[in-house]
Amino acid sequence: MFARPKNVRPDELLFRAGTGAFAVLLIAIVAAIAVILTSESQLSIRHFGWSFWQTDTWDPVAGEFGARPFIWGTLYSSILALIISTPIALGIAIFVSELAPGSLKRPLVFLTELLAAIPSIVYGLWGIFVLVPAVRQLETMTPEWLKTVPLFSGPPLGVGMLSAALILAIMVIPFSSSVAREVLKAVPQSQREGAYALGATRWEAIRMALFYARTGIVGAIMLGFGRALGETMAVTMVIGNSPQISASLYAPQYTMAAVLANEFAEATDDLYLHALVEIGLVLFVVTLIINFISRLFIWSMGRQKRPRPALATEPARSAA
Amino acid sequence: MNRDAWRRGLSHAVILLCGLSVLIALLPLALVLFYVVTQGITSLNLSFFTEMPKPVGEAGGGMANAIAGSLLVTLLGAIFAIPIGIMSGVYAAEYAGTRLSAAVRFAADTLNGVPSIVIGVFIYSVAVLPFRQFSALAGGLALGVMMIPLIMRTTEELLRLVPTTLREGALALGATRARAVFTVVVPAALPGILTGILLALARIAGETAPLLFTAFNNRFWSTDVRQPISTLTVQVFTYAIAPYEDWHRQAWAGALVLVTMVLVCSLLARVATARMEKLQRG
Numbered sequence: 216m217f218a219r220p221k222n223v224r225p226d227e228l229l230f231r232a233g234t235g236a237f238a239v240l241l242i243a244i245v246a247a248i249a250v251i252l253t254s255e256s257q258l259s260i261r262h263f264g265w266s267f268w269q270t271d272t273w274d275p276v277a278g279e280f281g282a283r284p285f286i287w288g289t290l291y292s293s294i295l296a297l298i299i300s301t302p303i304a305l306g307i308a309i310f311v312s313e314l315a316p317g318s319l320k321r322p323l324v325f326l327t328e329l330l331a332a333i334p335s336i337v338y339g340l341w342g343i344f345v346l347v348p349a350v351r352q353l354e355t356m357t358p359e360w361l362k363t364v365p366l367f368s369g370p371p372l373g374v375g376m377l378s379a380a381l382i383l384a385i386m387v388i389p390f391s392s393s394v395a396r397e398v399l400k401a402v403p404q405s406q407r408e409g410a411y412a413l414g415a416t417r418w419e420a421i422r423m424a425l426f427y428a429r430t431g432i433v434g435a436i437m438l439g440f441g442r443a444l445g446e447t448m449a450v451t452m453v454i455g456n457s458p459q460i461s462a463s464l465y466a467p468q469y470t471m472a473a474v475l476a477n478e479f480a481e482a483t484d485d486l487y488l489h490a491l492v493e494i495g496l497v498l499f500v501v502t503l504i505i506n507f508i509s510r511l512f513i514w515s516m517g518r519q520k521r522p523r524p525a526l527a528t529e530p531a532r533s534a535a
Numbered sequence: 536m537n538r539d540a541w542r543r544g545l546s547h548a549v550i551l552l553c554g555l556s557v558l559i560a561l562l563p564l565a566l567v568l569f570y571v572v573t574q575g576i577t578s579l580n581l582s583f584f585t586e587m588p589k590p591v592g593e594a595g596g597g598m599a600n601a602i603a604g605s606l607l608v609t610l611l612g613a614i615f616a617i618p619i620g621i622m623s624g625v626y627a628a629e630y631a632g633t634r635l636s637a638a639v640r641f642a643a644d645t646l647n648g649v650p651s652i653v654i655g656v657f658i659y660s661v662a663v664l665p666f667r668q669f670s671a672l673a674g675g676l677a678l679g680v681m682m683i684p685l686i687m688r689t690t691e692e693l694l695r696l697v698p699t700t701l702r703e704g705a706l707a708l709g710a711t712r713a714r715a716v717f718t719v720v721v722p723a724a725l726p727g728i729l730t731g732i733l734l735a736l737a738r739i740a741g742e743t744a745p746l747l748f749t750a751f752n753n754r755f756w757s758t759d760v761r762q763p764i765s766t767l768t769v770q771v772f773t774y775a776i777a778p779y780e781d782w783h784r785q786a787w788a789g790a791l792v793l794v795t796m797v798l799v800c801s802l803l804a805r806v807a808t809a810r811m812e813k814l815q816r817g
Contacts, residue, residue: 230713237622306556334741445650506648
């Protein structure tokens, strides 16, 4: 709004430099995470190369490190969690933004936010003592014919992939649903009115809105995926922490975040430590990419919604 | 006709499913709260807050050291994060549109998405490894790094909500930009910013993963920032995965304390934002 004056006053300069320095510091912290994780995993990267991600043996005593089971466990549990949570999160988003009466909206939003506010460790504790026994009960009831399916094979332990996926789904739902809700809010009312005017039923109008908001909704789901990948405590406590690759929902497995939580403090020799940091580095890079893409999707939705009516409430901003 | 009936039926079915999914999501919330309260309340007593952990096999004892440790580590985090968060938030709001403000916003969003365990690994590498020593300070740094983006974003958004007329009034009276921001704009947004900080503190105090190998754990009473320190969350974790009945009892009590803290802070924040909204409207 204001053109930048040619001769900036010294106090203005000081203010800008002073606050700007903290902004630079924040950026430096993020950069430092990338740099430090890379430099602290050099030994492992040099020593193992790509085979680190293609080997299944994780034997700190023998100095053999293969991270494939952890990648598998992280991806498998997160994808399962996504399959469970997506319909529910979308259902909540639709219910809150399209169906619920006004008086019900705020309490529902508050409750879903509460679901996100409960600490991971509390979910984990509840997982160990309530969810896992319940899942074990469920697993013992597996009918014989179903046990031949790889997905349901193995002894009913309770701890394992199924418990981890369930608890992850619970923890991811509030994130995806709140973003999906915001995205649906951004759909112009005229879209729905148009659908109704053409004689659409309520669901058909909602489907139009969903279609309109599709990029943002994919973004919301991906955001949840990013959360699930990095979730540590609750998963560590229920997944069984056994580095093996199995398709079975009943099998105890391991994730990248969980192996860091369990073994990092005990990593004595340098190669072991660097191998663990390399897992952290990959976790960092993967969540970075996923979050970036999901924000891009959500952001592109937000841009569609604003046809730029120059509102008087918009704060003045220099066009620099 | 038949087709219309099908369409209407489908619509009702979908609405029903949406309502059902709300119930499905609220069920675990209710279950978690129910178990934490019922299991925790029977184990929570005064000695939980005042006594030290007893050795294995001896019943009783409390988490006095862990509670103090959690407070200390969270405080250290806040001391580290609040200046960086607020000042970079001020920059992003004041100089929105500059390349640096876009970069800082991007960095904050990135940091917000970094898994907390990875932040723990980072702080271990910069604050534990060089000194060969787990410390409360390292734990505080880890929590601080997680807090920064939350505070920065809240500050920025709330500063933008302050009416432009306020700032223009101050500038018209001859205030410098710094003066206008720090004596008029920031104070106007302060209640909201404080609420945001409170929420960030509540969230961060419940973190476990970044503390596992920064603050580590300590069986003894410690307030030395250079020494490893026990925290409520790490203690709950240790007790939960141990095979002792009495420790499980205490873990539930710890969970109850954590959940109460988060609940109270969320409610306070909600009341505060509702009041702010009323003020802005009225």
